[in-house]
Amino acid sequence: MPKEPxxxxxxxxxxxxxxxENLNLLSAMLTEQGYKVRSVTKGSTGLRGANAVPPDLILxxxxxxxxxxxxxxxxxxxxxxxREIPVIxxxxxxxxxxxxxxxxxxxxxxxxxxxxxxEVLARIENHLTIWKLQxxxxxxxxxxxxxxxDRAKAEEKFTKVFRSSPxxxxxxxxxxxxxxxxxxxxxxxxGYCLEEVIGNTVAELNLGKEAVAIAQTIQxxxxxxxxxxxEFELSTKSGEVKTILLSIELIDLSGVQCALLIANDITERKxxxxxxxxxxxxxxxxxxxxxxxxxxxxxxxQLGTLTEQGQKVLSIATTNTERLIRLINDIxxxxxxxxxxxxxxxxxxxxxxxxxxxxxxxxAMADKLQVKLIVHPLAIELWADPDRLLQTLTNLISNAxxxxxxxxxxxxxxxxxxxxxxxxxxNDRSSTQSTLLPxxxxxxxxxxxxxxxxxxxxxxFERFQQVDASDSRNKGGTGLGLAICxxxxxxxxxxxxxxxxxxxxxxxxxxLPLAAF
Numbered sequence: 001m002p003k004e005p006x007x008x009x010x011x012x013x014x015x016x017x018x019x020x021e022n023l024n025l026l027s028a029m030l031t032e033q034g035y036k037v038r039s040v041t042k043g044s045t046g047l048r049g050a051n052a053v054p055p056d057l058i059l060x061x062x063x064x065x066x067x068x069x070x071x072x073x074x075x076x077x078x079x080x081x082x083r084e085i086p087v088i089x090x091x092x093x094x095x096x097x098x099x100x101x102x103x104x105x106x107x108x109x110x111x112x113x114x115x116x117x118x119e120v121l122a123r124i125e126n127h128l129t130i131w132k133l134q135x136x137x138x139x140x141x142x143x144x145x146x147x148x149x150d151r152a153k154a155e156e157k158f159t160k161v162f163r164s165s166p167x168x169x170x171x172x173x174x175x176x177x178x179x180x181x182x183x184x185x186x187x188x189x190x191g192y193c194l195e196e197v198i199g200n201t202v203a204e205l206n207l208g209k210e211a212v213a214i215a216q217t218i219q220x221x222x223x224x225x226x227x228x229x230x231e232f233e234l235s236t237k238s239g240e241v242k243t244i245l246l247s248i249e250l251i252d253l254s255g256v257q258c259a260l261l262i263a264n265d266i267t268e269r270k271x272x273x274x275x276x277x278x279x280x281x282x283x284x285x286x287x288x289x290x291x292x293x294x295x296x297x298x299x300x301x302q303l304g305t306l307t308e309q310g311q312k313v314l315s316i317a318t319t320n321t322e323r324l325i326r327l328i329n330d331i332x333x334x335x336x337x338x339x340x341x342x343x344x345x346x347x348x349x350x351x352x353x354x355x356x357x358x359x360x361x362x363x364a365m366a367d368k369l370q371v372k373l374i375v376h377p378l379a380i381e382l383w384a385d386p387d388r389l390l391q392t393l394t395n396l397i398s399n400a401x402x403x404x405x406x407x408x409x410x411x412x413x414x415x416x417x418x419x420x421x422x423x424x425x426x427n428d429r430s431s432t433q434s435t436l437l438p439x440x441x442x443x444x445x446x447x448x449x450x451x452x453x454x455x456x457x458x459x460x461f462e463r464f465q466q467v468d469a470s471d472s473r474n475k476g477g478t479g480l481g482l483a484i485c486x487x488x489x490x491x492x493x494x495x496x497x498x499x500x501x502x503x504x505x506x507x508x509x510x511x512l513p514l515a516a517f
Contacts, residue, residue, distance in 0.1 A: 011128055012036045014055040016046035016072065017090070018064040022113075026090075029117050030124075047075050050082050057128055059120075060107075062091035070105050071437060077106040084134075086127045090115065092224055118131035168244075168263040170197075171253065174222065177202045177215035180258060189265060191237030208235030214246065218259045220513060221250055223439065229264075230490055243270040285328050292321050331480065344385040345493050351414055351441055352377035354386060358393035359412055362401060370406035373397075378414035380441060382512060384492055392485045392496075397446045397506050399481065403449035403506075410447045417442040417511060445509040452500040460498060461486040467470065 013035050015026050023039045030037045038055065040046045042062050050058065058076070062069035069089055075083045089102040099110045102329040108130075109123050162169055168186035172179050178201045187194060190207070197205060204213040210232045217227055226249035234242045245264040250257055295318045297303055306314060355377040366373040382389075393412075400410040417440040452460060461482045491498040493513055500506035 010034060010036055012038070012053075013057050013059065013124070014046060014050055015039045015059045016043060016064070016069070017041065017059070017061040018206075022061070022090070024129075025118070029121070033121060035124075043069065043072040046072060050076060050085065051079065051336065054082055054085055056085070056104040056131070057124060058085055058087045059124075060087050060089055062089055062093055062102070068100060072400075073102075073105045073107055084131075086131045088123060088127060091121075099370065134260060152506060168265070170261040170263075171251070172202065172218055172259045172261060173506070174218060174257055174259055177218040177259070178255070179205070180430050186263070189236065189242060189263070190234070192290070196237075208233055208241065210234070213493060214248075214261075216513070218261075219249055220439075220493070221259055222257070224493075224511075224513075226250065231266075234263075243267045251380040277292070285325070285332075288321060288328065292318075292325065295321060304491065326348060327480070346383050346385050346490075346492075349382055349384055349389075350379060351382055352379040354382075354389055354393060355412055355414060355443070358390055358397055361390075361394050362397045365398065366401050369401055369404070371404045372407075372409040373401070374409060374411050374415035376411070378416070380414075380416075380514065382441065382514065384512065385488075388488045389492070392488045392510065393443070393445075395481045395485050395509070400445050400447035400449065400506070401507075402448050405449070408448040410445065412443075412445050414441060414443050416440070434509050439514055441512045441514055443512070444507055446505065446507040448505040451502040451504055452498065452506050453502060457500060488513060 003007060013030055015023055015030075015037060017023050017026070017039075018041045020041070023041065027037045027039050038049060041048060041064075044067055046058070046060075060069045060072060064072075069091070073087050073089075076085060076087060086108045087106060088109040088111060089107045090111045090113060091098065091102075094112045102110045108127050111120060111123060122464070131344070161182075162183050165183060166185055168189045169184065170179055170182040170186050178199065179197050182194065183199050187197070190205075202218065203211050205211070207214070211234075217224075217230075221227075226247070228247045228249075229245045230247075232244055232246050234244050236242060245266055247262045248259055251260045252258075258506050279457075295314060298306065298314055299318065355375055359373055359375040363373060397410065397412060404410060486496050489510055489512070495511045496509065498506055498508045
């Protein structure tokens with residue numbers, strides 16, 4: 001018995017034949033195979049049925065009264081509704097010219113009577129399969145054409161935004177950070193013409209001392225992920241220095257991964273910020289320093305002996321003045337780093353030395369709060385500002401200790417990372433095969449403290465953000481420490497983030513690129 005048609009167990013077949021015996025035979029045979037069969041004896045009736053409910057395939061006799069099979073087929077092929085239906089002619093006419101005419105009017109096959117049931121079933125199955133594949137191909141072509149139209153519209157929209165945007169925008173290659181295209185706003189800001197930019201790398205264009213850092217960020221984009229609103233200084237063709245917020249992310253350009261750079265010129269805003277820093281430095285810190293000096297004189301008894309109540313008031317005043325001075329110093333520190341008034345003094349330094357020094361610095365605090373401090377350093381060289389990295393590490397370790405309970409442990413460790421701090425290689429401290437070193441160092445500070453709520457994980461590195469409003473009172477923090485840490489790490493082309501589970505503790509990660517010496 002012939003096998004069931006592929007993907008057509010319930011295909012609808014219309015049989016048009018003026019001979020009842022042929023209709024009954026074909027109907028029984030096709031029904032047995034699982035097909036849905038409609039049988040008619042007139043060509044006109046068959047046309048009406050096909051137009052009302054188009055079948056999947058038509059078996060059509062040639063010699064019929066009123067309208068022969070050729071005429072029926074011509075009507076079918078003239079209608080958009082029935083044009084694609086495959087038509088197989090079945091006729092006693094075996095002349096070559098009859099077959100040629102059948103194909104000429106649109107038939108897909110021709111079976112000569114008397115026919116073999118197996119042959120009819122095989123041909124039906126083949127043509128149904130071909131028809132189904134043609135439908136799938138047509139649908140795929142239509143989807144492809146729609147995708148092409150959608151892509152063309154998207155590219156047209158992107159081009160309009162790219163050309164008309166007031167923000168300087170550039171597209172560069174990942175491998176060499178070489179400019180492929182820039183918009184008019186970029187040319188206006190930089191002072192270069194299009195011919196001077198296209199084909200040159202970011203470093204070759206003489207965009208200033210931070211051009212190399214921008215190029216490195218582009219080349220590491222696949223590993224470190226997108227960059228958003230990081231501050232850079234940019235030199236124009238005339239030598240004017242612009243301050244920009246730069247965002248860089250991957251885009252697909254005709255199947256090629258490229259870097260999309262979008263800048264925001266904040267030069268005027270930075271000028272106002274610098275004026276604010278100067279104002280705060282002079283108008284706030286100077287009188288506070290004088291106030292602190294006066295409080296020291298009172299505490300030393302040089303203005304007379306204070307009563308016990310007076311000592312308490314003096315202690316409160318001194319504590320709050322010191323806290324206000326710390327807050328102002330942190331604000332100034334953060335704003336100076338953001339305005340690039342504090343430059344990273346990068347030198348070759350050893351990561352192990354930094355971790356050991358940071359933990360030794362915080363050991364006294366850990367002992368006082370009865371917290372165990374464990375360090376697992378990794379001897380590997382970095383190109384970094386050791387003082388600023390030490391500031392970052394001590395800040396993170398200090399937080400871990402402060403938010404731990406007596407008897408808890410804080411772990412400080414370093415490992416080698418493949419990318420993004422996710423795929424890690426176990427640290428084999430006995431290995432000396434430097435050729436196997438990946439491109440990043442991952443420093444982790446893990447505690448067993450109270451943890452950080454999920455809604456705080458994304459904002460904890462923003463200014464004046466703390467896990468709890470009482471932290472500034474109970475823990476002595478200003479809410480700026482993590483913001484300063486993030487700024488320092490970003491100026492090293494690194495990343496900092498935190499993972500935490502409430503009640504189980506937190507882990508802070510610092511990912512730094514390893515420099516090639």
